[in-house]
Amino acid sequence: MPDRGVEPPAEDDYTELVLAVVERIPPGRVMTYGDIAEYVGRGGPRQVGTVMSRSGAGVPWWRVIRADGHPVRGLEDRALDRLAAEGCAISGDRIRLSVARWNPGAD
DNA sequence: AATTTGACGACCG
DNA sequence: TCGGTCGCCAAAT
Numbered sequence: 001m002p003d004r005g006v007e008p009p010a011e012d013d014y015t016e017l018v019l020a021v022v023e024r025i026p027p028g029r030v031m032t033y034g035d036i037a038e039y040v041g042r043g044g045p046r047q048v049g050t051v052m053s054r055s056g057a058g059v060p061w062w063r064v065i066r067a068d069g070h071p072v073r074g075l076e077d078r079a080l081d082r083l084a085a086e087g088c089a090i091s092g093d094r095i096r097l098s099v100a101r102w103n104p105g106a107d
Numbered sequence: 108a109a110t111t112t113g114a115c116g117a118c119c120g
Numbered sequence: 121t122c123g124g125t126c127g128c129c130a131a132a133t
Contacts, residue, residue: 032115032116033114033115033116034115034116037115044115044116045115045116046113046114046115046116047115048114048115049113049114049115050113050114051114052114053113053114054114056114061114064114065114066114066115066116067115067116067117068115068116071114072114073113073114073115074114075114
């Protein structure tokens with residue numbers, strides 16, 4: 001049987017796809033739940049949220065934000081801390097999407 | 108098996 | 121700009 005090594009997650013393919021995308025978001029940049037759903041081509045924003053809530057602890061979850069620019073619901077302070085430390089474009093309590101939004105494949 | 112919930116998003120007033 | 125409402129799509133209860 002295959003050795004699982006040090007990386008625990010991988011409960012299913014969809015989860016893996018989502019986490020893989022989040023892993024690629026560069027520091028100081030962000031993606032919305034909808035962006036990720038569209039990019040992986042399955043499910044929707046809410047499904048991405050479900051995956052992150054359940055299995056997002058091991059990836060840069062603070063770089064995944066809502067479409068209105070607000071950071072993750074319930075963890076806003078920690079997310080803003082981290083993003084600020086990365087030099088992300090922030091305006092008040094929300095991210096400047098027009099500046100910080102990142103698209104994989106176009107990097 | 109049916110209903111409610113959730114780290115969402117577009118629309119509208 | 122802000123809050124209310126409805127639509128979406130699985131997971132959890």
